[in-house]
Amino acid sequence: MILINYLKSTILSKFVMAVTGVILVLFVIGHCVGNLQVFLGKDAFNSYAYFLQERLGELLLIIRLGLIVAVVFHIITSVRLKFLNLGAKPTKYQVKNYVKARLTSRTMIWTGIMIFAFLTYHILHFTMGVVHPEDYNKTDYYVTNAVSVEKVDNSTLKDTEGSDECCAKGTATTAKESLIKYKGSMYKVEGDEPILSERHDAYAMVISGFQKPLVSILYIIGVIILGFHLNHAIQSAFQTLGYNNPKYFPKIIVGSTIISILLVICYISIPISILLGLVGGRL
Amino acid sequence: MRLKLFIWRQKNATDKGHMEKYQVDDVLEDMSFLEMLDVLNEKLILEGKEPVAFDHDCREGICGACSLTINGIPHGHEKATTTCQLHMRKFKDGDSIYIEPFRAKAFPVIKDLVVDRSAFERIMQAGGFISINTGNAIEANALPISKKNADLAMDAAQCIGCGACVAACPNGAAMLFVSAKVSQFALLPQGQPERKRRVLSMVGQMEKEGFGACTNFYECEAACPKQIPVRFIAMMNRDYLCSRVTEPVEA
Numbered sequence: 001m002i003l004i005n006y007l008k009s010t011i012l013s014k015f016v017m018a019v020t021g022v023i024l025v026l027f028v029i030g031h032c033v034g035n036l037q038v039f040l041g042k043d044a045f046n047s048y049a050y051f052l053q054e055r056l057g058e059l060l061l062i063i064r065l066g067l068i069v070a071v072v073f074h075i076i077t078s079v080r081l082k083f084l085n086l087g088a089k090p091t092k093y094q095v096k097n098y099v100k101a102r103l104t105s106r107t108m109i110w111t112g113i114m115i116f117a118f119l120t121y122h123i124l125h126f127t128m129g130v131v132h133p134e135d136y137n138k139t140d141y142y143v144t145n146a147v148s149v150e151k152v153d154n155s156t157l158k159d160t161e162g163s164d165e166c167c168a169k170g171t172a173t174t175a176k177e178s179l180i181k182y183k184g185s186m187y188k189v190e191g192d193e194p195i196l197s198e199r200h201d202a203y204a205m206v207i208s209g210f211q212k213p214l215v216s217i218l219y220i221i222g223v224i225i226l227g228f229h230l231n232h233a234i235q236s237a238f239q240t241l242g243y244n245n246p247k248y249f250p251k252i253i254v255g256s257t258i259i260s261i262l263l264v265i266c267y268i269s270i271p272i273s274i275l276l277g278l279v280g281g282r283l
Numbered sequence: 284m285r286l287k288l289f290i291w292r293q294k295n296a297t298d299k300g301h302m303e304k305y306q307v308d309d310v311l312e313d314m315s316f317l318e319m320l321d322v323l324n325e326k327l328i329l330e331g332k333e334p335v336a337f338d339h340d341c342r343e344g345i346c347g348a349c350s351l352t353i354n355g356i357p358h359g360h361e362k363a364t365t366t367c368q369l370h371m372r373k374f375k376d377g378d379s380i381y382i383e384p385f386r387a388k389a390f391p392v393i394k395d396l397v398v399d400r401s402a403f404e405r406i407m408q409a410g411g412f413i414s415i416n417t418g419n420a421i422e423a424n425a426l427p428i429s430k431k432n433a434d435l436a437m438d439a440a441q442c443i444g445c446g447a448c449v450a451a452c453p454n455g456a457a458m459l460f461v462s463a464k465v466s467q468f469a470l471l472p473q474g475q476p477e478r479k480r481r482v483l484s485m486v487g488q489m490e491k492e493g494f495g496a497c498t499n500f501y502e503c504e505a506a507c508p509k510q511i512p513v514r515f516i517a518m519m520n521r522d523y524l525c526s527r528v529t530e531p532v533e534a
Contacts, residue, residue: 099451099506
């Protein structure tokens with residue numbers, strides 16, 4: 001109970017809203033940058049996904065727990081503040097005109113609830129693979145001890161595509177290296193034999209997920225609502241945490257809008273490109 | 284000018300209250316909003332009806348007694364103007380005007396358009412002062428204050444405590460009022476000895492009175508007849524957080 005003692009103070013509650021909000025905004029930005037790697041192709045995206053899922057180890061658990069704690073406190077505090085605020089204004093005006101309050105600031109609790117619903121669906125889909133499991137259960141095979149190389153003289157290679165053997169061996173440029181052709185790409189392998197590994201095919205999951213128009217539309221709507229929320233949220237965090245300087249604050253308000261619009265554009269560019277067949281079209 | 288008025292009528296604190304329609308015909312453009320209500324009240328008295336109760340005192344925009352939410356905006360749509368300084372030339376002939384009391388749980392309606400704003404007085408009693416031994420004022424040059432801080436403190440001290448910020452806030456929060464009253468002292472050397480205790484006890488009293496929490500709508504800043512900026516709220520948030528971690532709170 002000592003954990004939620006801060007709820008007795010409205011300013012401390014707002015402080016918790018701002019701090020957890022900042023954590024979540026930083027995650028949203030990082031997640032966006034990570035997701036954009038889908039434009040770099042399957043290899044880049046899958047090795048990024050592998051890095052997050054396998055290489056981070058305990059750190060991933062800590063980050064996930066941190067995010068869950070931030071979300072939980074963000075929600076508890078907002079719901080408590082909403083009820084407090086409704087109680088502080090029991091009689092509404094018959095006629096109400098707003099001067100500075102915008103649609104985005106007046107709908108924070110509603111966009112928040114919608115984002116939570118979207119987030120739940122999004123995690124069930126792409127993180128846990130509960131919804132549309134056919135997207136999730138895909139495996140990507142790749143060569144671990146190799147670097148992808150481009151132009152290689154094809155005549156030096158014995159093409160074994162179609163046979164049981166996964167790879168075709170070429171002439172080695174040094175004693176310790178050999179060239180292989182694997183699934184249409186060239187690799188320079190250290191040692192004689194390529195080591196074949198498996199990893200979760202996050203790229204295929206994203207492509208097949210977003211190739212369903214309904215899933216894409218839901219995602220686009222969810223992200224636009226998130227943008228609405230962030231438009232008010234980012235500048236609001238500065239004000240709550242006590243940074244309001246007459247010179248910079250107007251710029252922070254504009255910056256808040258720019259960041260939220262940019263985030264929306266970056267996020268929705270992924271399902272739109274996939275629907276248009278610009279990314280992963282041949283999958 | 285001929286005006287259609289929709290006015291909140293409420294017999295007493297326990298009455299449910301309702302909007303009532305009135306027609307006033309002999310309004311002059313040079314009248315203030317309150318003088319227009321005087322005209323209506325004289326007419327009502329002649330008709331043997333109960334006149335509309337509303338708060339007023341100096342009628343020159345400095346006392347903070349007048350209130351009224353006019354067409355959904357406290358003190359009306361005119362920027363940086365109290366109701367008493369709002370003139371009828373800002374309205375058009377034939378306009379419909381909705382007049383309601385300042386709404387908030389902490390501002391209960393006493394009668395018609397009059398609300399009880401004594402919650403503000405109790406916040407002031409909790410710390411809106413400087414404890415100082417009386418005697419001669421010290422020589423002015425003995426206490427240097429930067430021009431920047433002096434100006435900012437004067438901006439904060441402009442607050443007349445009318446409560447428009449609370450009335451405008453969709454959450455009924457009193458943050459703009461309290462932050463102005465806290466900051467006018469926090470910016471000056473005389474306010475330093477009691478600085479932490481002041482912000483903690485004034486904010487504590489504000490919360491006890493049932494005001495809401497700030498969600499940064501900035502409606503208060505827009506409604507404030509003295510144009511107190513929300514910047515003071517950010518300053519008070521900072522002050523409050525620092526004081527909470529460095530000053531033990533009394534339960």
